[in-house]
Amino acid sequence: MDSGRSVRVTIDDVARAAGVSRQTVSRAMNDKGDISEATRRRVLATIEELDYRPSAFARGMRTQRAGTVALVLPDIANPFFPAVARGVFDAAAARGLAVVVHNTDADAGAEAEAGRAIVDAGAAGAIGFFEALDDPALAALGRRVPLVVADRPAPDGAVATVRADFRTGTRLACEHLTSRGHARLGMLDGAVENKPERRRAFLETNPDDHVVAAPPTVAGGAAALRSLLARHPGITGVFAFNDLLAIGAVQALRAAGRRAGEQIGVVGYDDITMAALLDPPLTTVHTDKYELGRTLVEVLAHRLDGHPAEHRVLAPRLVVRGSA
Amino acid sequence: MDSGRSVRVTIDDVARAAGVSRQTVSRAMNDKGDISEATRRRVLATIEELDYRPSAFARGMRTQRAGTVALVLPDIANPFFPAVARGVFDAAAARGLAVVVHNTDADAGAEAEAGRAIVDAGAAGAIGFFEALDDPALAALGRRVPLVVADRPAPDGAVATVRADFRTGTRLACEHLTSRGHARLGMLDGAVENKPERRRAFLETNPDDHVVAAPPTVAGGAAALRSLLARHPGITGVFAFNDLLAIGAVQALRAAGRRAGEQIGVVGYDDITMAALLDPPLTTVHTDKYELGRTLVEVLAHRLDGHPAEHRVLAPRLVVRGSA
DNA sequence: CCAGCTAACGATAACGTTCACGGGAACCTT
DNA sequence: AAGGTTCCCGTGAACGTTATCGTTAGCTGG
Structure with a gap:
């Protein structure tokens, strides 16, 4: 039964109860100097006892910085x-x-x-x-x-x-695809700004026109894969900017009667939760x-x-x- | 090049600039009464001009309520x-x-x-x-x-x-399973507190021992499905507390050489993003x-x-x- | 024994708002 | 014309902290 008016416990209440000034209470809380260990402990105890919580507003007002x-x-x-x-x-x-x-x-x-x-x-x-x-x-x-x-x-x-480290991640993906026997690699790049690392790393070992950009979504991935394969039917390894694009690619493949992981390999990026739950489960570059x-x-x-x-x-x- | 000392623009600065008191500025900002439309607009204009942003701390200090x-x-x-x-x-x-x-x-x-x-x-x-x-x-x-x-x-x-409305959702799921010819239904309940609605609704039309509880995760779903089927091999329709459990069930089925949607039906709950991307895509109760x-x-x-x-x-x- | 120092603490003044008043001017009302 | 409203607006105080500076007691060194 809260006794109606729930008045706030202020630093002054603590100071009064501990028999010190409010400045000393402040010192005790904030681990500032100029306070003896004995009173520090005593003040901290009274704070605990009164269940005093400093006002974030008042504090922020002085310090101009919130928690x-x-x-x-x-x-x-x-x-x-x-x-x-x-x-x-x-x-x-x-x-x-x-x-x-x-x-x-x-x-x-x-x-x-x-x-x-x-x-x-x-x-x-x-x-x-x-x-x-x-x-x-x-x-x-x-x-x-x-x-x-x-x-x-x-x-x-x-x-x-x-x-x-997107460069290393991209290399890992490409090398894996190559080691699986995929000679011609394509990339589904995300059509986003300021994220060139993956594409750049891919281009270090692959030709320019093997990259097709799309919005980094499932739908984008499906569309991008179709356009990639239309342009370069010989591609059998696909590296995607992220898992969403890769999932779209896998779906587009399925729609075309092909299955990722058999004739054609797909590697995603990020290892989002659902990557492991798909069928086939997605090979991908994991970042923690x-x-x-x-x-x-x-x-x-x-x-x-x-x-x-x-x-x-x-x-x-x-x-x-x-x-x- | 910020001119070094970035001093704060306060309500007093605005008041001075607009030729009013700070209280009037406060009134203009907070749409309180007792202010003429003309000065209100004038004050608002000066606020805009000076790029004045009220201090959340000072405001919170008075009102004891932050934005x-x-x-x-x-x-x-x-x-x-x-x-x-x-x-x-x-x-x-x-x-x-x-x-x-x-x-x-x-x-x-x-x-x-x-x-x-x-x-x-x-x-x-x-x-x-x-x-x-x-x-x-x-x-x-x-x-x-x-x-x-x-x-x-x-x-x-x-x-x-x-x-x-979990009751309706559960009914929708069960009725759908029944309409697909599944006579015996089981439920994978989430082992969580305070969420009895789905189980209760399920029990309105199904026997008590057809429910098995598990942590609401993919792993929990797989385990729960195995235990459910071990107990009641005749069950062909499974309703899950949520999609994660349902996904686990689908995976356990696949591991056992069965495919959800053919001999046995699985319905989830929530329609999380990945539900549509799985294979088979998950039938589920969608909540927006x-x-x-x-x-x-x-x-x-x-x-x-x-x-x-x-x-x-x-x-x-x-x-x-x-x-x- | 005294000047000088340090450790520990307190008093005062902000920080930038809004609230509770109070007051003047204009407008009615009788 | 006197009194009452209503509309605007301003003045002081208060919200609860921390920064700054001052003060006291105790200690040190010569």
């Missing part, structure tokens, strides 16, 4: 992101940080708007999959809030990065999405502690299943 | 939730609300902790898939912050609800997850406007594909 980090990504419903997000959430929660999510649909306007919202909210830091924003804008954001960007080069010395999320937070936290911007690279791993 | 809502769910990586979350994000963004996400893994302790964090952060409202928290605790949370719970009865007159997310926010917003708690029910729809 919250922003996660901006194109679309949480895209199967690649939930696992990443979970990694971010877990690592952030372990550090007492709340996470607010911004979906942008890879639209430059939405990404900019998210950036504004982030600085307005006084977020402690931001983690972002920015796909459309140009470097100057990104650098500007990085100047206003500690920032770590994923899968993209740093626009500025101040912003940290975590990247998957959960680990990516955790790493992003780790790098951000490191930055928050005043260290210079880090740049990490996550290694890919080929998962061989039925489709190639 | 942020919480979304509590078991696991964003569970394929059911990303689409829901996207609906929540979009609807919230349309209302200028930020969303912070809390993953709980359906653990009572984590759910309680999320509740604490929510009131500490002064969230404007909360949306939750609470699976473990008991009613009193949920009601207590609902007393501290406007709350709408999903897929669960209201613990209290103050908390709003949005629910999927994106719409669920949107509705949750809508109901919360309605509550935030001071209206009494609503209780909405979302209708299911059977999607017939290959597995039954």
Whole structure:
């Protein structure tokens, strides 16, 4: 039975109860100096006893920084992101940080708007999959809030990065296809900006016109495969920009009476959850999405502690299943 | 080139520039009364001109309420939730609300902790898939912050609800299986608390021992199907608590040399993205997850406007594909 | 024994809003 | 014409922290 008026316990209440000033309470909470170990413990005990929770607003007002980090990504419903997000959430929660999510649909306007919202909210830091924003804008954001960007080069010395090694991943995929006897390889590239690594790596060992671009969706993959095969009927190995495209390719193949993994090999990228559950199960380049999320937070936290911007690279791993 | 010291534009700056008091500026922003249309427009213009953004901290300090809502769910990586979350994000963004996400893994302790964090952060409202928290605790949370719970009865007159009509959905599934000639039906129930509707609806027309419970995962589904068939070899129609279980069942069937949709029918629940991409594609009860997310926010917003708690029910729809 | 230092703590002043008032001018009402 | 409303708008205070600076007691060194 709450006694009606639920009045807030303030720092002054704690100070009174502990017989100190509120400044001392503040010192005890924030591990600042100028406080003896004895009173520190006593204050902490009274805080516990009164169940005092500092007001995030009042604190933020002074410090201009909230205990919250922003996660901006194109679309949480895209199967690649939930696992990443979970990694971010877990690592952030372990550090007492709340996470607010911004979906942008890879639209430059939405990404900019998210950036504004982030600085307005006084977020402690931001983690972002920015796909459309140009470097100057990104650098500007990085100047206003500690920032770590994923899968993209740093626009500025101040912003940290975590990247998957797409070049190695692509090589792994191509070499596997070759080792399975597929001499002529084609690629289903995602028609997205700022993601040239996979295509570039593919082109290191394959001709230019063996690449066809499409929206990185299942439907896009089906269409792209048909157009690829129409152009080059001799192709028997297909590398896709991501699993969605690869799944579309597998489906188009089935519709044409062919089965991936037999006459023709298909390799995807990302290893999203459903890849293992399909028939045939998808051979794909696995990137540890959960680990990516955790790493992003780790790098951000490191930055928050005043260290210079880090740049990490996550290694890919080929998962061989039925489709190639 | 930012001119170094980026000083904040405050409400006083706007007031000065517009030749009014800060209270008038506040009135203009918040659509309060006691202001003439002329000065309102003038103030709004100066706000635009100075690119003034009110401090969320200062505002929250007075109002004790931030422009942020919480979304509590078991696991964003569970394929059911990303689409829901996207609906929540979009609807919230349309209302200028930020969303912070809390993953709980359906653990009572984590759910309680999320509740604490929510009131500490002064969230404007909360949306939750609470699976473990008991009613009193949920009601207590609902007393501290406007709350709408999903897929669960209201613990209290103050908390709003949005629910999927599981009874109808289950009936749709069972009737479809029956109409396909499957006389004996079994059910793969999810071994989760507080979700008895599907099982109850199934038991209305089927015997008790045709239900076997398992963790709502692919692996759980495979195991559950084997145990179900071991007990009742005559069963030819299987209804699963969710798609993950159904997928596991389909896989176990395949491993046993049988194919879902031919001798034996399998119907899932939820229609997660991958359901349509499997082979055979999964027949399942579709609930519009994106719409669920949107509705949750809508109901919360309605509550935030001071209206009494609503209780909405979302209708299911059977999607017939290959597995039954 | 005193100047000088340090450790530990307190008092005051912000931070930027909104709330509760109060007040003047214009407009009615009788 | 006096009193009452209504419409606008401004003034002070308060929300709960932390930064800055001041103060006191105890200690050190000469």
